[in-house]
Amino acid sequence: MSQPKYRYISADVRVLRLSYRDSTDAPPQDLAAILKSEPEGAFKSWAVIDVRDSDFAGGNIVGAANYPSESFLAEVDALVRRAENEGTLTADCALSQVRGPKAARRYAEAREFQLKDAAPAQEILVLRQGFEGFQSRYRDDKALVEKFNKFYHD
Numbered sequence: 001m002s003q004p005k006y007r008y009i010s011a012d013v014r015v016l017r018l019s020y021r022d023s024t025d026a027p028p029q030d031l032a033a034i035l036k037s038e039p040e041g042a043f044k045s046w047a048v049i050d051v052r053d054s055d056f057a058g059g060n061i062v063g064a065a066n067y068p069s070e071s072f073l074a075e076v077d078a079l080v081r082r083a084e085n086e087g088t089l090t091a092d093c094a095l096s097q098v099r100g101p102k103a104a105r106r107y108a109e110a111r112e113f114q115l116k117d118a119a120p121a122q123e124i125l126v127l128r129q130g131f132e133g134f135q136s137r138y139r140d141d142k143a144l145v146e147k148f149n150k151f152y153h154d
Contacts, residue, residue, distance in 0.1 A: 031048075031061075031090060031125075031127060031134070032137075032138060032144055034046055034088065035048075035061070035062060035063070035143070035144055036143060036144070039062075039063075039143060041063075042062075042063030042064075042065075043063075043065070043082060043083065043086065044086075045086060045087050045088070046086055046087060046088040046089070046090070047065065047082075047083045047086045047088070047089045047090070048061050048063060048064040048065070048089075048090045048091075048092065048127075049064065049065050049066075049067050049079065049083075049089065049090070049091050049092075049103065049107075050064040050065070050066050050067070050091075050092050050093065050131065051066075051067055051068060051069040051072055051091060051092070051093045051099045051100060051103040052066070052068070052069070052092075052093050052094055052099070052131065053068045053069055053070050055094055055152075056068070057149075057152060058147070058148065058149040058152025058153060059131075059135055059139070059145055059146065059147050059148035059149060059152065059153070060131065060145070060146060060147060061092070061131065061134060061144065061145060061146075062142075062143065062144055062145065062146045064092070065079075067079060067103070069093065069099040069102070069103060072103050072106065073106065076106055076107055076110045077110060077114065079107060079110075080107065080110050080111045080114050080115070081114075083122075084111075084115065084119070084120070085120055086122060087121075087122065087123065088122070088123045088125065089104075089107065089122060089123070089124050089125070090125040090126070090127055091103045091104040091107065091124075091125070091126050091127070092126070092127035092130050092131050092134070093130050093131070094130050094131055094132050095129060095130040095132055095133075096126050096127050096128060096129060096130035096133075097130070100126045100127065100130060101126050104124050104125070104126045107124065108124050111124075132153070135148065135153060136153075139153075
């Protein structure tokens with residue numbers, strides 16, 4: 001069985017992050033800290049891709065790009081080109097149990113196929129507990145969650 005091409009990251013619990021490319025240790029950080037430290041970094045130094053489908057309505061992580069899981073395979077090559085030079089790419093869905101990890105794996109495979117050895121190092125992460133876990137902690141923080149509508153989540 002091959003090793004996953006992504007790692008999990010928690011919303012606010014410090015976790016050890018590993019680089020997919022060389023599997024070297026990186027300093028512990030969390031997604032909220034990344035977003036707050038580089039608020040203008042979306043698709044410059046980090047990327048969050050949210051693969052929720054119709055459940056994307058009701059709020060999202062600030063700067064997240066919606067790549068619905070139902071059409072992800074058709075869009076993954078364009079995403080690889082768009083996020084080629086990002087240091088970190090984090091995938092999420094509602095709970096990050098199926099769609100988020102699957103998108104992270106497919107993205108990593110497409111990236112490896114397209115860019116081969118020319119690919120700059122990139123951390124590919126999956127948000128532990130997905131958007132539901134993230135919004136339960138940060139729904140009132142406008143720097144982290146946008147377009148939040150509690151009708152969809154409560």
